[in-house]
Amino acid sequence: MTALPATTGRTATTPDAGAGPDVRAAVAAVVDPEIRVVTIAELGILRDVSTDPATGRVTVTITPTYTGCPAMDVIRADIRRAMAAAGHPDGEVRTVFAPPWSTDWITVGGRAKLAAAGIAPPGPARPAGPVAVPLAVRCPHCGALDTEQISRFGSTACKALWRCRSCREPFDQVKAL
Numbered sequence: 121m122t123a124l125p126a127t128t129g130r131t132a133t134t135p136d137a138g139a140g141p142d143v144r145a146a147v148a149a150v151v152d153p154e155i156r157v158v159t160i161a162e163l164g165i166l167r168d169v170s171t172d173p174a175t176g177r178v179t180v181t182i183t184p185t186y187t188g189c190p191a192m193d194v195i196r197a198d199i200r201r202a203m204a205a206a207g208h209p210d211g212e213v214r215t216v217f218a219p220p221w222s223t224d225w226i227t228v229g230g231r232a233k234l235a236a237a238g239i240a241p242p243g244p245a246r247p248a249g250p251v252a253v254p255l256a257v258r259c260p261h262c263g264a265l266d267t268e269q270i271s272r273f274g275s276t277a278c279k280a281l282w283r284c285r286s287c288r289e290p291f292d293q294v295k296a297l
């Protein structure tokens with residue numbers, strides 16, 4: 121007999137087997153192949169990790185980022201590898217397109233990691249006010265707001281290339297979407 125923990129935070133409809141939390145953590149730790157400092161959980165790509173209570177089969181649900189982003193194939197393969205390593209080689213990766221992914225889904229922690237890596241996090245994709253005011257992009261190197269966009273495309277299509285007029289360093293910014 122195994123004593124159940126008093127509070128697991130789970131509902132009765134998702135009675136995960138013991139491997140549940142492990143595979144969840146393994147999948148959440150998969151990094152974005154283009155921006156390797158952030159995980160798919162921090163980017164908001166990872167929507168759900170569920171375990172079928174009858175079969176124990178794991179289903180991972182993801183929402184792609186930018187349309188046609190070739191990184192998604194790499195992410196799917198990495199998720200399958202993470203599931204297999206956590207003891208679920210038969211796990212499934214499901215892709216859902218609605219609601220569409222937005223850079224607003226990037227977590228606070230993910231934004232901090234981007235900035236620490238010299239990549240400016242995206243501004244709000246859907247400004248709260250009735251008039252969309254372009255927001256200044258903060259230089260991830262020195263923190264100055266005196267920055268200018270050099271190119272709409274940085275090292276990848278998902279990023280724009282900026283330059284800081286204060287410290288003169290170029291930097292990538294994840295485009296708001």
Ligand SMILES: [Zn+2]
Nearest residue numbers: 259262284287
């Ligand atoms: Zn700067």
